[in-house]
Amino acid sequence: MQYLRATLLIIGVFAGFSACAQSKPLITVGYYEFPPASYTDSSNNPAGYTLKLARELLTNAGYDVAFKALPSARLYAQLISGNIDLWLGAANKPELAGHTLESSKIIGEITLAVFYHPKSKPPHLPEDLKNKKIILIGGYSYWPPATQWFKDSTLNLQLTRTSQHDAAIAMLMRKRGDYLFDYLEPMRDAQRQLGLDELSLPYIKIHSSAATFIVSKRAPNAEKLLADLDSQFELYNALHLNPQSH
Numbered sequence: 001m002q003y004l005r006a007t008l009l010i011i012g013v014f015a016g017f018s019a020c021a022q023s024k025p026l027i028t029v030g031y032y033e034f035p036p037a038s039y040t041d042s043s044n045n046p047a048g049y050t051l052k053l054a055r056e057l058l059t060n061a062g063y064d065v066a067f068k069a070l071p072s073a074r075l076y077a078q079l080i081s082g083n084i085d086l087w088l089g090a091a092n093k094p095e096l097a098g099h100t101l102e103s104s105k106i107i108g109e110i111t112l113a114v115f116y117h118p119k120s121k122p123p124h125l126p127e128d129l130k131n132k133k134i135i136l137i138g139g140y141s142y143w144p145p146a147t148q149w150f151k152d153s154t155l156n157l158q159l160t161r162t163s164q165h166d167a168a169i170a171m172l173m174r175k176r177g178d179y180l181f182d183y184l185e186p187m188r189d190a191q192r193q194l195g196l197d198e199l200s201l202p203y204i205k206i207h208s209s210a211a212t213f214i215v216s217k218r219a220p221n222a223e224k225l226l227a228d229l230d231s232q233f234e235l236y237n238a239l240h241l242n243p244q245s246h
Contacts, residue, residue, distance in 0.1 A: 025220060026064045029054050030075045030084035032139060035189045037108070037211075038088070040069050050088040050211070053107065057236060058086075061228040071139035082218025085225065090209040095141070101215045101226050105233050108211035112143055113203040115180040115187065117172060122204060123179065126155060133158040135168050135177035137186075143207040146181055165190035169201065 031038040031051060038048040046067035058065045068084060078084040080099040090110045091102050116123060123129065126149045134150075136142070138161040142150070149155055160177060162168050165186050172180045184203075191201060213229045215222050 024062060024064045026066060027058050027085045027219075027225065028066045028068055028083070029058075029086045029088070030068050030070055030078060031087070032070060032072050032075055033186075034183070035186050037185055050107065053236070054086065054088055057229055057232040060235075061232050063225075063228075072141045076141075079214065079216045080218075082216050085216055085219035085222075086229075087214045089211060089214055091212045091214070092209065093141075093214075096214065099217055101217060101222055103213035103215075103226055103230055103233075105212055105230055106210045107213070107233070110209050110211050111184045111205055112146060112207040113182065113184055113187070113205050114146075115172060115182060115201055115203040116178070117175060118200060118202060120178075122202065125149075125204065125206070126152070129155050129157060129179065131156050131158075132178035133160060133176070135171050135180040135182075136161045137165065137168060137182055138163045140183070142181060143209070146206060166194055169194065169196070172201070 029051065031046065031048075033039050034048070036048055037050045038046070041047040046069065051067060055065050068078075070078065070084075075084065075087060076093065076095045079087055079096060088107060114123065114125065126145070129149060134157050136159055150157060150159060160171075162171065165182060168177075168180050168182060169187075169190060171177045184205075187201070187203075191197070213226060213233075215226045215229075219225055
């Protein structure tokens with residue numbers, strides 16, 4: 001009888017551990033291809049420093065983590081529906097207004113620019129875009145004033161898209177397009193991989209936005225999730241700014 005009680009006690013303890021392990025809330029983090037911040041690597045695994053940050057903060061806060069790669073429009077739609085709980089991305093997206101909670105913490109900066117051929121003169125915007133062929137990155141969303149220019153019939157823009165930054169660079173360098181609208185971080189990453197110096201492809205900045213934690217209002221305990229992220233991010237910063245004090 002004593003042996004049976006001990007056995008049942010051990011089973012109960014392990015069952016408790018198992019229940020605790022299974023009771024961790026699962027947070028689904030959405031991302032799109034924005035290297036080196038977030039991307040899918042050659043082994044088809046999520047990678048990039050923002051996804052690494054998300055995993056570390058959420059794990060330390062007691063959550064399980066899953067990642068889901070989507071084009072931007074589908075990512076926004078699933079944040080709104082609650083199929084995605086969290087995105088580490090640009091604040092103040094009009095598409096997400098009223099559907100998400102945003103942190104006040106700044107984890108980076110996202111800058112949209114117009115790139116032009118090295119042998120061309122810097123464009124006067126938007127008038128020099130008139131009747132020109134514009135290269136865009138498929139799967140990305142863009143900010144005003146770029147979105148307004150794209151819709152302006154008086155500019156008569158010819159829009160063409162490619163899914164790869166290196167392909168977009170090749171198109172621009174071969175003058176298969178007059179201007180390229182892209183974000184600085186993935187463009188710098190693509191230029192490094194191509195062995196191009198950043199100065200070899202000039203650009204004009206047209207919009208910058210802070211990157212932060214964006215939580216779906218339909219996520220379970222959305223306010224607590226955001227508070228946990230903010231708290232863990234403060235600890236993360238303290239650890240990395242003062243490594244000798246920990």
